[in-house]
Amino acid sequence: MANTIISFEAVDKRYGDTIALNDINFELEQGKFYTLLGPSGCGKTTILRILAGFTSATSGEIKFKGQKINNLPANKRKVNTVFQDYALFPHLNVFDNVAFGLSLRKVPKAEIRQRVLEALRLVQLTGYDDREIAELSGGQQQRVAIARAIVNEPEVLLLDEPLSALDAKLRTAMQVELRQLQRRLGITFLFVTHDQGEALAMSDEIFVMNNGKILQQGNPVDIYDEPINHFVADFIGESNIVKGKMVKDYLVSFVGKEFECADAGMRPDEPVEIVLRPEDLVLTDVTKGKLTVTVDTQVFRGNIYEIMSHDSANNQWLIHAVHKATIGQKVGISFGPEDVHVMRFGESEEEFDARLETYEGEEE
Numbered sequence: 286m287a288n289t290i291i292s293f294e295a296v297d298k299r300y301g302d303t304i305a306l307n308d309i310n311f312e313l314e315q316g317k318f319y320t321l322l323g324p325s326g327c328g329k330t331t332i333l334r335i336l337a338g339f340t341s342a343t344s345g346e347i348k349f350k351g352q353k354i355n356n357l358p359a360n361k362r363k364v365n366t367v368f369q370d371y372a373l374f375p376h377l378n379v380f381d382n383v384a385f386g387l388s389l390r391k392v393p394k395a396e397i398r399q400r401v402l403e404a405l406r407l408v409q410l411t412g413y414d415d416r417e418i419a420e421l422s423g424g425q426q427q428r429v430a431i432a433r434a435i436v437n438e439p440e441v442l443l444l445d446e447p448l449s450a451l452d453a454k455l456r457t458a459m460q461v462e463l464r465q466l467q468r469r470l471g472i473t474f475l476f477v478t479h480d481q482g483e484a485l486a487m488s489d490e491i492f493v494m495n496n497g498k499i500l501q502q503g504n505p506v507d508i509y510d511e512p513i514n515h516f517v518a519d520f521i522g523e524s525n526i527v528k529g530k531m532v533k534d535y536l537v538s539f540v541g542k543e544f545e546c547a548d549a550g551m552r553p554d555e556p557v558e559i560v561l562r563p564e565d566l567v568l569t570d571v572t573k574g575k576l577t578v579t580v581d582t583q584v585f586r587g588n589i590y591e592i593m594s595h596d597s598a599n600n601q602w603l604i605h606a607v608h609k610a611t612i613g614q615k616v617g618i619s620f621g622p623e624d625v626h627v628m629r630f631g632e633s634e635e636e637f638d639a640r641l642e643t644y645e646g647e648e649e
């Protein structure tokens with residue numbers, strides 16, 4: 286990539302017998318919003334800590350604009366971190382919290398004032414400089430923590446679950462605000478979360494992680510539409526995942542029937558898993574459905590009915606329906622070939638990408 290700012294090459298991190306990171310490779314471009322997404326303990330924070338210089342990699346290379354920085358001290362890196370608990374100083378007011386790092390570095394007073402006020406303006410806290418930290422709401426404290434990081438004019442901002450302490454409504458508002466701030470600053474953000482909705486809403490690119498590995502990298506739409514394996518399909522959004530067999534290119538069988546699909550490049554009779562998203566399933570009359578299911582439960586969610594059902598092979602099917610159904614009733618479900626996403630067992634991201642390229646090319 287032409288404007289790569291950060292790269293990780295074959296990075297491993299071990300703590301005794303624990304493998305926290307296992308062969309991590311990625312590149313971050315300047316001015317983009319990236320998210321590390323995965324369950325607790327998958328290694329997200331460890332990546333941030335290695336990048337910030339708070340801990341070192343066991344092996345592999347970390348580069349900043351092409352230069353190896355493995356041994357560069359944290360305070361020499363053009364990287365700042367916003368922590369989950371904000372780590373603000375309760376005995377200092379807003380101005381002094383934001384000014385703290387600059388004062389330590391003996392930056393001239395007039396310059397400190399100008400930079401702190403600008404940072405507060407960027408996070409929409411103009412006029413709050415005299416406030417005590419205890420007099421701020423959670424969302425405002427969070428913005429002070431961001432101001433304190435951006436006042437150092439980093440080229441990369443690392444954010445470790447910075448929204449997790451906020452209530453749901455404020456969290457959604459801050460997601461939009463953070464995204465706008467990243468665009469305004471034009472710097473690279475690397476954001477950590479275990480919340481898939483947050484990752485989908487905010488990111489240019491997502492890295493989905495599990496067990497110290499990056500399983501899939503892509504933009505939110507690609508990750509949602511083309512999950513590489515069961516873990517990603519299950520972790521991102523809601524899914525129906527059933528086992529089946531590839532019959533031939535663009536034809537797959539599951540629940541004892543054959544269905545057209547958009548996938549190809551597998552062996553005939555290869556065992557596969559099939560993902561169908563609940564919003565792609567349409568409730569129909571039994572005679573018109575591609576599959577017949579029995580309705581078990583139904584929950585009204587305002588915009589949709591969330592219907593849980595099962596088929597003759599006892600697979601569970603979650604359907605997001607516009608109209609309500611009747612519990613115990615047999616209904617048909619219908620879907621298009623493009624809604625049937627087939628996944629191979631154990632396929633790597635490289636093999637997956639190569640297969641997509643080959644077969645998407647042939648279709649045209």
Ligand SMILES: Nc1ncnc2c1ncn2[C@@H]1O[C@H](COP(=O)(O)OP(=O)(O)OP(=O)(O)O)[C@@H](O)[C@H]1O
Nearest residue numbers: 300303304305324325326327328329330331332479
């Ligand atoms: N200082 C440490 N000593 C020993 N093991 C550690 C240390 N720090 C992290 N680990 C282990 O490394 C693995 C990755 O931890 P990490 O904090 O990176 O996960 P995470 O994805 O950020 O999790 P969370 O979402 O819970 O913060 C975990 O198994 C964790 O227990």
